[in-house]
Amino acid sequence: MRLDYLTIFPEFFDVLGISLLGKAVDNGIVDIHAHDLRTWTHDRHRTVDDTPCGGGAGMVMKPDPWGEAFDDLLGADPDPSVHVVIPTPSGTPFRQDDAAQLSHADRIVFCCGRYEGIDHRVIDYASEHWSVHELSLGDYVLNGGEVAALAMTEAIVRLVPGVLGNPESLSEESYSQDQEGLLEYPVYTRPASWRGWDVPEVLMSGHHGHIAQWRREQSRELTRRRRPDLLTDE
Numbered sequence: 001m002r003l004d005y006l007t008i009f010p011e012f013f014d015v016l017g018i019s020l021l022g023k024a025v026d027n028g029i030v031d032i033h034a035h036d037l038r039t040w041t042h043d044r045h046r047t048v049d050d051t052p053c054g055g056g057a058g059m060v061m062k063p064d065p066w067g068e069a070f071d072d073l074l075g076a077d078p079d080p081s082v083h084v085v086i087p088t089p090s091g092t093p094f095r096q097d098d099a100a101q102l103s104h105a106d107r108i109v110f111c112c113g114r115y116e117g118i119d120h121r122v123i124d125y126a127s128e129h130w131s132v133h134e135l136s137l138g139d140y141v142l143n144g145g146e147v148a149a150l151a152m153t154e155a156i157v158r159l160v161p162g163v164l165g166n167p168e169s170l171s172e173e174s175y176s177q178d179q180e181g182l183l184e185y186p187v188y189t190r191p192a193s194w195r196g197w198d199v200p201e202v203l204m205s206g207h208h209g210h211i212a213q214w215r216r217e218q219s220r221e222l223t224r225r226r227r228p229d230l231l232t233d234e
């Protein structure tokens with residue numbers, strides 16, 4: 001899987017060389033390239049923004065640098081197997097299903113905007129050539145797309161075979177299909193008693209059936225309290 005990031009802050013993506021994703025890069029499972037969008041500017045000030053047509057506060061990212069970056073990175077031939085991910089507050093919510101689908105992609109280009117966003121014609125042009133996903137990390141406002149791209153990257157890449165040491169752990173996580181899309185149950189480790197708090201007895205019983213039942217009940221109760229929207233049968 002090749003991941004490209006178009007951004008005016010490429011250093012944001014230096015962290016991808018650390019930990020699990022770093023190992024995935026070292027193992028050749030993932031190939032990461034961060035690009036400074038100003039590479040595709042031609043004026044002395046390396047300008048990437050301009051005033052919004054129709055007025056309004058702030059600045060909008062000019063289309064030209066993005067178009068020239070697309071030309072260099074992707075060429076002009078349409079290829080639906082290339083996925084262009086545009087983090088945006090107006091995007092559809094990024095969910096585990098999106099991460100799962102994108103984990104099968106061979107190529108993903110993240111377009112990280114700043115200011116008040118990217119000239120919409122960039123999205124229109126990209127949509128004619130590649131598979132475009134306008135996605136939002138959540139219902140809060142960030143200053144740009146980089147943090148969202150990092151979070152989406154981790155959610156996607158950890159699902160790629162060979163990246164996680166123990167793929168079985170994926171099936172027991174919150175939002176995973178094996179968990180019926182419920183929140184994950186509380187987890188514990190040693191010691192059995194810590195500052196007056198004990199590990200639930202059932203988890204120390206060695207009775208796998210009782211443990212599985214307790215975990216299902218915990219997941220449903222936690223989901224009922226915190227995320228009733230995830231419950232389908234109530």
Ligand SMILES: N#Cc1c(-c2ccc3ccn(Cc4cccnc4)c3c2)n[nH]c1N
Nearest residue numbers: 087088113114136137138142143144145148
């Ligand atoms: N994904 C995602 C996001 C973003 C986000 C993503 C890209 C950009 C490019 C610029 N801004 C600032 C900005 C602020 C307000 C209005 N319009 C733009 C971005 C915010 N904010 N919140 C999310 N969940």
